[in-house]
Amino acid sequence: MASEPQGGLTEYIQHHLTFLQSSHDGGFWSIHIDSIAVSLILGVLAGGWLWLKSRRATAGVPGKGQAFVEIVLEFVDGQVKDVFHGDRRFLGPLALTVFLWVFLMNAMDLLPVDLLPFITQKLGISHFRSVPTADLSLTFAMSLTVLVLVIFYSFKAKGFGGYMHELFTAPFGRHPLLWIPNFALNMVELLSKPVSLAMRLFGNMYAGELVFMLIAGLFSAGSWLLFGMGVIGYTVWGLFHILIISIQAFIFMVLTIVYISMAHDHH
Amino acid sequence: MDLNATLIGEMLSFAILIGFTVKFIWPNLTKAIEERQLKIADGLSAAERARAELKDADAKVADEIRKARQQASEIIDRAQQQANQILDKAKADAVAEIGRQKAVAQDEIASMAQRAREELRERIGALAVQGASKIVQREIDPAVHKALLDQLAAEI
Numbered sequence: 066m067a068s069e070p071q072g073g074l075t076e077y078i079q080h081h082l083t084f085l086q087s088s089h090d091g092g093f094w095s096i097h098i099d100s101i102a103v104s105l106i107l108g109v110l111a112g113g114w115l116w117l118k119s120r121r122a123t124a125g126v127p128g129k130g131q132a133f134v135e136i137v138l139e140f141v142d143g144q145v146k147d148v149f150h151g152d153r154r155f156l157g158p159l160a161l162t163v164f165l166w167v168f169l170m171n172a173m174d175l176l177p178v179d180l181l182p183f184i185t186q187k188l189g190i191s192h193f194r195s196v197p198t199a200d201l202s203l204t205f206a207m208s209l210t211v212l213v214l215v216i217f218y219s220f221k222a223k224g225f226g227g228y229m230h231e232l233f234t235a236p237f238g239r240h241p242l243l244w245i246p247n248f249a250l251n252m253v254e255l256l257s258k259p260v261s262l263a264m265r266l267f268g269n270m271y272a273g274e275l276v277f278m279l280i281a282g283l284f285s286a287g288s289w290l291l292f293g294m295g296v297i298g299y300t301v302w303g304l305f306h307i308l309i310i311s312i313q314a315f316i317f318m319v320l321t322i323v324y325i326s327m328a329h330d331h332h
Numbered sequence: 333m334d335l336n337a338t339l340i341g342e343m344l345s346f347a348i349l350i351g352f353t354v355k356f357i358w359p360n361l362t363k364a365i366e367e368r369q370l371k372i373a374d375g376l377s378a379a380e381r382a383r384a385e386l387k388d389a390d391a392k393v394a395d396e397i398r399k400a401r402q403q404a405s406e407i408i409d410r411a412q413q414q415a416n417q418i419l420d421k422a423k424a425d426a427v428a429e430i431g432r433q434k435a436v437a438q439d440e441i442a443s444m445a446q447r448a449r450e451e452l453r454e455r456i457g458a459l460a461v462q463g464a465s466k467i468v469q470r471e472i473d474p475a476v477h478k479a480l481l482d483q484l485a486a487e488i
Contacts, residue, residue, distance in 0.1 A: 077338075126373045132365040175349060177342030284341030292341055299345035304352060 149326035171310030208259035
């Protein structure tokens, strides 16, 4: 299905919001191949680059690449250190992974919204979405992983009994009548974490992508004035978006740290 | 989807975005990186310099100690020499003094012996004259026989 400008903005946007799916029935096994492919490629690129830099790391004067990695690492480690006072051997790398990966996936939003779809079109793939973080499946995948870690560290820090005790007796009190309200509130608190984490990132990226598409509609409106406005608008939104993708990656990282360090705290 | 105005417009905006990044974002990033490199290089070279200075100081200290030791031994040597000199001089002085005293004493002894000898000679002369006058029973004129008496005294 080719996107035809004369088919109208609605069709253009609908086309761009369709994932490359492994099957079109929309069921459980209709996997979003585009999200998986882009996120995997970015993850491998970032990981491989970091691995290369860490392997060649020197205690002497660092090269430009190593210096950059060190700056990013120190920044992330500083954030972790501010929030979490304990062994950072797991949380530090986790935060670095989350930050870099989310940032790179967000950064795909800065590519022209039609560029990757245009290329895949030539390769015979009709639908392609290039921003994995604008895919609810991916943001929830990440936030649910964080939830698993939160639960794991709750058990690890407090023990099974301690965590159960906290779930049933905090925040209202230890009276047996209050066990159910306590547990219900704690479940809401626990489950709101992955939901808010995933929805925030998805919402920002999805909205950003949508605004890019709406502005892109001006390009094919048929007048040079609108085309020029489109170029200006697209650029301005792109500049603003540099801020958004950085902030969203930062927020996702900080909240991940905060949630896991909260799991270590005793009530 | 064909190449149309949409993609061209997006690419234009993208080019501007890249230009912005190159002009405003990248320089800040490279500046931070270069500052970091400079800081690390400075720190390393400062540490290297401090190490070299420490080594220099160590060498200097060892040198000073060696020099001081040498000086001390020189001073001791000189003192010993001086002591020896003083001792030698004192010895020589003593020897000379002894010689002088001996010579004075010898002179005195010699002059005393001479005086005694002369006294003895005169007395013997007088005795001889007395004896002779007693023997010849007449007065010998000492003035007449002085030459004879003197000769007699010298022979004694």
